[in-house]
Amino acid sequence: MKADFIIAHAFVLTMEGKGVGMVQNGAIAVKGNMILAVGPSADILSAYQADRLIDGTGKLVMPGLIDAHIHTGLSIFRGMAQDMSHWMQKGLWPFIKNTDKKDALTGSLVTIIEGIKAGTTTFCDYDHNMNDIVSHYVKTGVRARVAETINELPDDIGTLPVGDLYPFDTALGNQRLQESIRLFETWHEQGDGRITCLFGPQGADMMGTELLLEVKALAEKYDTRIHMHVAQGDREIDQMVKRYGKRTIPFLDELGYLDSRLMAVHLTEATKDETYLVAKRGASMIYCAGSIGIIDGLVPPIMDFLEAGGQAALGSDQAPGNNCNNMFNEMKFAAILNKVKRSDPKAFPAWLSLRLATIESAIAIGLDHEIGSLKKGKKADILIVNLESPTLCPVFTDPIRNIVPNLVYSARGHEVETVIIDGQFIMEENQLVTVNEKEAIREAQQAAERISRRSGQDIMAAHSDVYQMMKDGYL
Template structure:
């Protein structure tokens, strides 16, 4: 007897070593927090009986999506920091200066709700003040890898002229490092292993070499991934050259910190040789297409990196950038932008993007033995989509199938009707069962309004064009 059998569904297992593994009339049996069996419906029903049967006619089952890089703690900034040439200093810094714990908590929860409703079941989340809202991840039931960001740059000193060396503050750095340790002690491998922790030095230009060594030792000792914004822009390159006389990636290599535990985020200005070095030493890359395109007009070198390594994942980053935590959006935007960049429509085909959001993403974050595909013994992280939506019709199988292209290029996340994480149904009939969605919306709306009240003067000072745009009905 198993707990649950999903039956009569299209099952996309992602267990195929090269493709997606589709069973047209499939079933999945779940017991506890694990998948017991995957196969044809008739086969599964012959072997098992269940306490609950979920009919999948007209539905599709697939592994939950994996968001390999997010900052939920600043998602209260949604819609406030786009369409400007200097989004960080002119928009984010004034908002961040007005950010408080309540706003972080409220924004984080609304982003987690949005992610689950769009099919995400695992989120890699790095934030300042993570200790204050890590409980959101526990409460909502998502699988998460949490990091407290470590840096040495006080907010009031972050906005300096380009060409001036960042004034790193040891007190700020040690405080954030201590909070990083506390987070690991409290949450790593908690909630039956559903919540784990990683390390996140914010950027090589904002952390001292001594603290990087400490974090490297901690990574090696405890087997923790190091999530690092790396080679993100020319400003970072100039800071590294002024401080160390080296570019970011060669500097990191000399410190011995390029290895299979490194998650390199963005890599926007990495050279071909640097990409090869990262791949050769086993590092992974995370592509955040929506965020990079909107705030920097940039397309990171994911296609180039994939020539040398399969350790590539996708992430939503932060909603002050990409404006959403929806991986269906990230799959489509990532494919489209890279096709345009390469002037080659064959770059990043649909099946490849789906793998980045599932099994390849799991491999990149070192969790491929637990999640990323529907296979016996893996965690029961499963989403069910309604395939009888207008934008997914028609569905054909021969002589070629349009299933996977439609999932990547036509689906938008609203098709996800049910989400099971670690064997527990977290969302059903598009309603999250673990939190009150109405309360989440009310709280985030209130905190977003209060944040703007606190930051409004500074925002207008930094962005005088806002008044003109408002007068012209452009806002």
């Protein structure tokens, strides 16, 4: 049988079964955007012929990584909101106030490039201006599950004193809801089916009950999922108790929100009982280890959620406070932070982190029928990783294999040399083929300089901890 290309004589992580599904001296055959077969090299090479045969000696072939929660529209503020209290109010909102759509879009493209180069093939992007951001995904050739952020917060929310109850603007909320509907009706299943749409209420504290219920009804109408921050911080809980006299998760349960459509992001402030309730109701949890570790100094209850039988995934979140959108970074953070939290070196093993960035993530976001593992009939989203990189050398196969621990604890992302998405080569020999990386970075830098000039007074007025550290000579 004829294939378009075959990768042979590689270590292949299929992510099928209960672990990583390792095939030593394995091969994969691809035709169009589909995987024809995966198995031992001898079997694949005897059953298939291809115009292009890629020698996988010294390489690892694995499914593309899935970033289940990312805000690429915030990426222009990379590194501006860490090492501080009230990162959103003091660090982020003063910059957002002074940023136009064009500037935000330039940062978005750079972060998508960053993710691709570190092996991310599917982005669950959740932000304002998504009707514009989505064009980056079409142009770069990657897979995206996108949502327009919906809230009822006025544009000048950054001037509100910390702790005051948020004012709601229902007209703005309806406008953002209409943008979400436009996103779905314009972009769903576009880009040869790589682009799919979700609904994205920002949080139960940032919109009224009526709008929350409208979003839920629309998700049912369009038969899609809801991407939403849930119990994401003490700020949210404070707002919910002040407004409703209830914590977020019991409130959402009463609204019927806790079901299999919900992708609940963070759960940072969830109690153990609340965590178990979310898992029991069938919602998935998106865990952003690096972001929450840096901006909150906390480890969300991912282990409790998994022990309750919940379906979980990893995400990188946002660059202002996490500083990078690299899923190798997230896998490492997830494993190490939970070992420390449990005081147990056996907690959160490397294979679990890897599954939460591939097949488990695909299940959590509702795309496991297409991606997340290397299997006949699935989409050809594939990475080729150089095992001869210093960070992954040496390779042991006996008496134990060290490939997966090294991927999680040692790899930095640059070891990914080839990225294939939907059967197309998006990056070869570490070079992107669909976009001009240098031009994108240059434009983002110019945008950052414009934002900087406009934001000085607002940053000083916000009493940013990072600004004070710089004044004191620490930065």
